[in-house]
Amino acid sequence: MAKYAVPRGTKDILPDETALWQRLESACRRVFGLYNYGEIRTPIFEATDLFARSIGVSSDIVSKEMYEFKDRKGRSLTLRPEATAPVVRAALENNLIGPDKLTKLYYIGPMFRYERPQAGRQRQFHQAGVEVFGSADPLVDAEIILLNLQLFQELGLNDLSVNLNSVGCSVCRPDYRQKLKEYFHDKVKKMCADCLNRYETNTLRILDCKEAGCQAALEGAPAAVASLCPECLAHFQAAIKTLDYQQVNFVVNKRLVRGLDYYTRTTFEIIAPSLGAQNAISGGGRYDGLVETLGGKPTPAAGFAVGMERVITLMTNDAVPAGQTARMGRQECLMTNEGDIILYLVTLGEEAKKLGFDQLVKLRKKGISAEIDYLGRSLKAQLKTADRLGVKYVYIIGEAELKQGQGILKKMATAEQKEIKFDSLEEEIKL
RNA sequence: GUGGUUGUAGCUCAGUUGGUUAGAGCAUCAGAUUGUGGAUCUGAGGGUCGUGGGUUCAAAUCCCAUCAGCCACCCCA
Numbered sequence: 001m002a003k004y005a006v007p008r009g010t011k012d013i014l015p016d017e018t019a020l021w022q023r024l025e026s027a028c029r030r031v032f033g034l035y036n037y038g039e040i041r042t043p044i045f046e047a048t049d050l051f052a053r054s055i056g057v058s059s060d061i062v063s064k065e066m067y068e069f070k071d072r073k074g075r076s077l078t079l080r081p082e083a084t085a086p087v088v089r090a091a092l093e094n095n096l097i098g099p100d101k102l103t104k105l106y107y108i109g110p111m112f113r114y115e116r117p118q119a120g121r122q123r124q125f126h127q128a129g130v131e132v133f134g135s136a137d138p139l140v141d142a143e144i145i146l147l148n149l150q151l152f153q154e155l156g157l158n159d160l161s162v163n164l165n166s167v168g169c170s171v172c173r174p175d176y177r178q179k180l181k182e183y184f185h186d187k188v189k190k191m192c193a194d195c196l197n198r199y200e201t202n203t204l205r206i207l208d209c210k211e212a213g214c215q216a217a218l219e220g221a222p223a224a225v226a227s228l229c230p231e232c233l234a235h236f237q238a239a240i241k242t243l244d245y246q247q248v249n250f251v252v253n254k255r256l257v258r259g260l261d262y263y264t265r266t267t268f269e270i271i272a273p274s275l276g277a278q279n280a281i282s283g284g285g286r287y288d289g290l291v292e293t294l295g296g297k298p299t300p301a302a303g304f305a306v307g308m309e310r311v312i313t314l315m316t317n318d319a320v321p322a323g324q325t326a327r328m329g330r331q332e333c334l335m336t337n338e339g340d341i342i343l344y345l346v347t348l349g350e351e352a353k354k355l356g357f358d359q360l361v362k363l364r365k366k367g368i369s370a371e372i373d374y375l376g377r378s379l380k381a382q383l384k385t386a387d388r389l390g391v392k393y394v395y396i397i398g399e400a401e402l403k404q405g406q407g408i409l410k411k412m413a414t415a416e417q418k419e420i421k422f423d424s425l426e427e428e429i430k431l
Numbered sequence: 432g433u434g435g436u437u438g439u440a441g442c443u444c445a446g447u448u449g450g451u452u453a454g455a456g457c458a459u460c461a462g463a464u465u466g467u468g469g470a471u472c473u474g475a476g477g478g479u480c481g482u483g484g485g486u487u488c489a490a491a492u493c494c495c496a497u498c499a500g501c502c503a504c505c506c507c508a
Contacts, residue, residue, distance in 0.1 A: 072432095094441095095441050095442090098441075098459080099459090099460085099476095099477095101459090346466095346467085348466070378461095378466090379466050379467060380464090380466085380468075381460085381461095381468095382468090383467055383469095384468055384469085385468090387468040387469060394467085394468080396466080396467075398466060400466085408466095410467075410468090412468070412469095415467090417467085
């Protein structure tokens with residue numbers, strides 16, 4: 001018998017499996033790059049306080065799942081249980097976040113949570129995720145969900161279910177919490193001990209309870225969507241409308257509340273029902289208050305993370321032929337280098353932006369790396385951004401172009417431009 | 432761990448024996464060009480002077496502590 005074993009909840013990944021991991025990692029890098037996200041690598045541990053303040057002291061993660069330790073100088077440090085807070089910290093510390101600036105980052109790496117191990121749950125596990133800072137546009141919510149789905153599609157994952165909800169903002173969430181408290185006031189005594197505790201400390205999380213005995217009480221609970229303030233409702237409806245238009249199959253799950261306190265407005269999870277009890281393979285949403293909480297200027301943000309072990313399980317079970325996922329490889333993309341964006345969509349006005357977003361989605365689905373303005377900036381500012389990105393083309397859609405059904409394709413290097421029908425854009429830039 | 436050294440705008444740095452409202456270059460943003468990037472010109476925004484105490488009528492400046500960075504040594508992937 002071996003003298004030593006891996007610590008409980010951890011795993012060795014051996015050569016026969018690392019091939020799969022490498023495929024997953026390279027797919028993440030390729031798709032994140034396609035959507036113009038840049039990689040960031042942060043330390044594996046951070047000041048404990050960073051997680052306490054961001055994730056919330058009453059959350060399960062902070063209250064009982066952190067790998068916390070003191071170093072020799074007595075500083076309280078914690079192995080990261082998730083990466084959003086560290087990424088925000090790093091982005092602030094290195095001035096990556098600024099006014100009139102959209103920042104898109106991704107990360108891949110190990111996370112640590114002290115939990116009872118089970119299928120799909122380890123104490124050291126891996127996540128790949130993205131974060132967008134600087135735009136409150138519901139199209140950003142749609143972008144990250146579409147990105148997430150494209151990643152899973154490339155990996156050949158099937159039978160996934162997208163759950164969507166809105167948890168409101170600092171204005172409307174207190175109202176919702178109050179409504180829940182009223183609803184559960186009499187029922188909570190008959191529910192499990194955790195729910196009784198959550199009732200006081202973190203009321204929304206009662207909705208997350210998996211105890212059989214609690215389910216009946218949860219059925220009739222009021223929905224967060226019904227308590228949203230006008231702004232949050234409009235935001236949620238806009239996000240839904242875009243996802244509908246892009247033919248994303250999703251369900252609004254009024255019981256979807258995520259275990260981290262920083263979420264606002266849109267939250268989502270992608271579920272693989274075949275996995276069993278721990279069946280969420282990715283999750284995320286908007287967190288418009290976190291940057292300010294961690295000491296930055298108020299900055300809207302959104303992101304998601306993929307549970308890599310769970311995806312690996314699906315890749316194994318579903319046995320996708322390797323050749324099939326290589327379809328979107330570099331050779332068939334117009335991407336010359338990882339991270340090179342070849343076209344920037346310049347749009348003027350809401351209508352043009354909607355149309356531009358549709359073009360953006362079409363291009364990315366074809367593996368053509370493109371970007372759009374989410375900040376509502378001027379024509380000139382958008383062109384400047386495009387120039388800085390080093391794009392080969394810019395495609396301009398303004399009011400005149402909307403009417404004519406064709407935009408202006410401009411080649412940056414020569415400044416020559418011509419009118420190209422919306423339908424022909426993809427053909428044209430392959431030349 | 433030991434010793435040294437440095438913390439002023441996003442970056443690089445000025446800032447007199449302590450003395451008005453802390454400056455410059457670059458970068459950013461806006462305008463010149465009411466719908467077109469780079470170049471130029473004009474203007475604007477941006478600062479807990481690392482943090483906390485102390486001395487003083489007055490502290491970016493002097494003193495103490497503390498935190499952080501950098502360099503060397505020790506050790507080491």
